[in-house]
Amino acid sequence: MTDIKGACEPRFAAVRAALAASLDKDDVGASVAVYLDGEPVVDIWGGYADADRSVGWERSTLTCVNSTTKTMTALCALILADRGRLDLSVPVADYWPEFAAAGKESMLVRHVLSHTAGLPTLTGPAAVEDLYDWEKVTAGLAAQAPAWEPGTAAGYHALTFGFLIGEVVRRITGRSLGEFFAEEVAEPLGADFHIGLSAAHDHRVAPLIPPPSLTDEYVAAAPLGPDGAPPETPGAAIRVRDVNSAAWRRAQIPAVNGFGNARSVALVQSVLAGRGAVGGVRLLSPQGCEPAWQEVFRGEDRVLGTPMCWTAGFGRFGSTFGWGGWGGSLVASDPDARMTVAYVMNRMIDRGRQEDNRGMEIVMAAYGGLR
Numbered sequence: 001m002t003d004i005k006g007a008c009e010p011r012f013a014a015v016r017a018a019l020a021a022s023l024d025k026d027d028v029g030a031s032v033a034v035y036l037d038g039e040p041v042v043d044i045w046g047g048y049a050d051a052d053r054s055v056g057w058e059r060s061t062l063t064c065v066n067s068t069t070k071t072m073t074a075l076c077a078l079i080l081a082d083r084g085r086l087d088l089s090v091p092v093a094d095y096w097p098e099f100a101a102a103g104k105e106s107m108l109v110r111h112v113l114s115h116t117a118g119l120p121t122l123t124g125p126a127a128v129e130d131l132y133d134w135e136k137v138t139a140g141l142a143a144q145a146p147a148w149e150p151g152t153a154a155g156y157h158a159l160t161f162g163f164l165i166g167e168v169v170r171r172i173t174g175r176s177l178g179e180f181f182a183e184e185v186a187e188p189l190g191a192d193f194h195i196g197l198s199a200a201h202d203h204r205v206a207p208l209i210p211p212p213s214l215t216d217e218y219v220a221a222a223p224l225g226p227d228g229a230p231p232e233t234p235g236a237a238i239r240v241r242d243v244n245s246a247a248w249r250r251a252q253i254p255a256v257n258g259f260g261n262a263r264s265v266a267l268v269q270s271v272l273a274g275r276g277a278v279g280g281v282r283l284l285s286p287q288g289c290e291p292a293w294q295e296v297f298r299g300e301d302r303v304l305g306t307p308m309c310w311t312a313g314f315g316r317f318g319s320t321f322g323w324g325g326w327g328g329s330l331v332a333s334d335p336d337a338r339m340t341v342a343y344v345m346n347r348m349i350d351r352g353r354q355e356d357n358r359g360m361e362i363v364m365a366a367y368g369g370l371r
Contacts, residue, residue, distance in 0.1 A: 006031075006044035006059070012369035015042050015362060022358045023047045028209055029057035030345035030358075033266035034366045037338050038278040042366070043263050049206035049346065062192065062259045063206040063346050064243050066325030067158065069195060069258030071269055073165050074292070074313025075283075076180050077113060078272075082288030085172050088113065088312060092164070095171045102145035111150040112157075112164045113312040114296035118146030119164065120155040120303050128242045131159070132251045134176075138167045148302075154310055155302035162255030177254040188281050191267045193260035197249040205259065207244040208327060211350040216241035218350070240348070256326070265331050266342035269322065273333040273340045293321050293335060320363075330359040341366045 002023035008016045012034060019032045029047035033040060049055045049063075080086035086095070088110040093100035099107070111117040124130070124140035131137060141163055147155070157164070166177035173180055178196035186193055194201065210218040219237040238256075242248055248257055267278060272292045276284035291312035301308040309316040315323050319337070324330030327348030333340040341363045349356040 002046050004044050004046045007040070007042070008044050009041045009369070012042045012366060014365040014368050016044055018361050018365040019044060019046060022361070026347060026349060026356075026358060027345050028053065028347040029061070029206055030343065030347075031057070031061070031262035032344075032362050033262035033342050034369070035266045035270040035273070035278065035340045036370075038270055038274040038280075040263070040266075041369070045261070051207075051209045057206065057346075058204075060192070060204050060261075061206050062194070062197075062201060062204045062261055063344060064208060064248070064256075064325075065258050065260055065265065065329040065344055066243070066256050066327060068265060068323060068325040068329045068331055068342075068344075070161055070255055071265075071314060071323050071331055072181055072185070072193065072195065072258055073162050073177060073254045074113060075185060075268065075271065076169055076177060077109070077165050077313060078288060078291060079184060079283055080169065080172060081291070082276075082284045086168065088291060092168060095168050096142065098139070098142040101143050104146060104150070107146065107150040109168065110291075110296060110312055112161070112168075113291075114154065114310040115157045115161065115301070115308075116152070116154045116297050116310065117150050117157065117160075117164065118148040118153070118155070119144060119160050120147065120157050122159055122163075128238055129247070131253055132247060134163075134166075134252055137163050141167075151297075153302055154297045154299065154308060156304045156308075157255070158303070159253070159255050162253055166252065166254045176252050178252050181254075185268060185271075185283065186264075188283065189267055189271070189278065191260075191264045193258060193264040193268055195254050195258045196252050197259045199246070199250075201259070202246065202249065205249070206346040208240050209347045210240045211327075211348050211353065214350065216244065218348075260344065262342040262344045265329075265344060266340045269331050269333050269342070270340040272321075273335050273338055275335065289335070324359060328356055328358055330363075332363050337367075337370060339366065339370065 031045035034042035
């Protein structure tokens with residue numbers, strides 16, 4: 001059985017066993033963290049940071065968590081709302097005047113956060129490199145007409161979510177989403193999570209490994225479910241090799257290009273499970289957390305092709321809320337249990353070819369520790 005490093009309280013031994021089993025079966029390298037009442041009760045990792053299994057996964061190893069990044073971007077919006085600088089119930093154009101074009105003058109901030117804005121795809125970019133041009137992408141979104149009346153339907157905004165929320169944050173604060181997150185979230189918490197990764201951290205990055213039998217040209221052809229929807233646009237499909245590039249790490253694509261590990265993901269999202277505070281640091285008032293778990297839309301998601309419940313920035317699944325990333329990473333928070341669970345890995349699984357229960361098995365094992 002794979003050697004598991006780190007700390008795990010005895011009552012959560014099943015979490016350690018689940019990670020070990022996953023590393024022995026499907027994973028190459030991975031980390032898992034569980035926070036309870038704002039304190040870490042599980043912080044473990046194991047396996048390798050490379051496909052050749054020559055470099056061990058260390059405590060400080062980072063990897064791209066893809067769409068799990070959306071939970072970080074949503075938290076930034078909630079912080080601004082809690083401070084009275086952002087109103088979720090007013091038009092986006094109140095903060096971004098150019099956005100009122102093409103029938104979007106009444107589109108609310110809440111619509112963007114809940115994937116009901118009607119802008120699930122980018123019509124402009126023809127290559128991945130175009131996504132690195134923030135001004136070009138956001139100008140295109142400002143000019144784009146919604147695919148449906150905002151608020152009347154939901155369709156997963158795989159890439160646009162980050163550009164839309166990020167531009168609102170930039171208009172309000174004068175800072176990019178990555179800068180705001182670093183200064184207002186990561187730094188106060190001491191969280192090792194980055195949206196826009198500097199070269200100084202490159203040596204710590206575990207590249208994503210494509211699913212078995214596939215190459216780094218792999219890109220999913222269509223959304224495959226809540227934690228498997230690919231980050232893609234009609235003209236700029238994103239491949240594994242793009243996500244592993246230095247250009248991707250330096251860019252600001254706050255729906256999909258966050259870098260971290262399970263410890264950092266769980267720490268940040270514990271702010272919401274802890275009703276605004278974790279480890280003695282308060283980022284939100286208790287009331288400021290409520291949009292994260294209050295239902296905005298329930299029904300069939302037009303992009304994912306599955307029933308979804310969307311809150312202001314998160315998917316809701318029973319008493320838990322959170323989201324996952326292309327290939328398998330995920331975070332789940334439960335404010336009633338005051339628990340947050342995160343799983344971050346480098347080996348991807350294509351859910352069209354193989355069932356992927358790795359993250360959910362970790363979550364269920366964590367719930368077993370509460371009994």
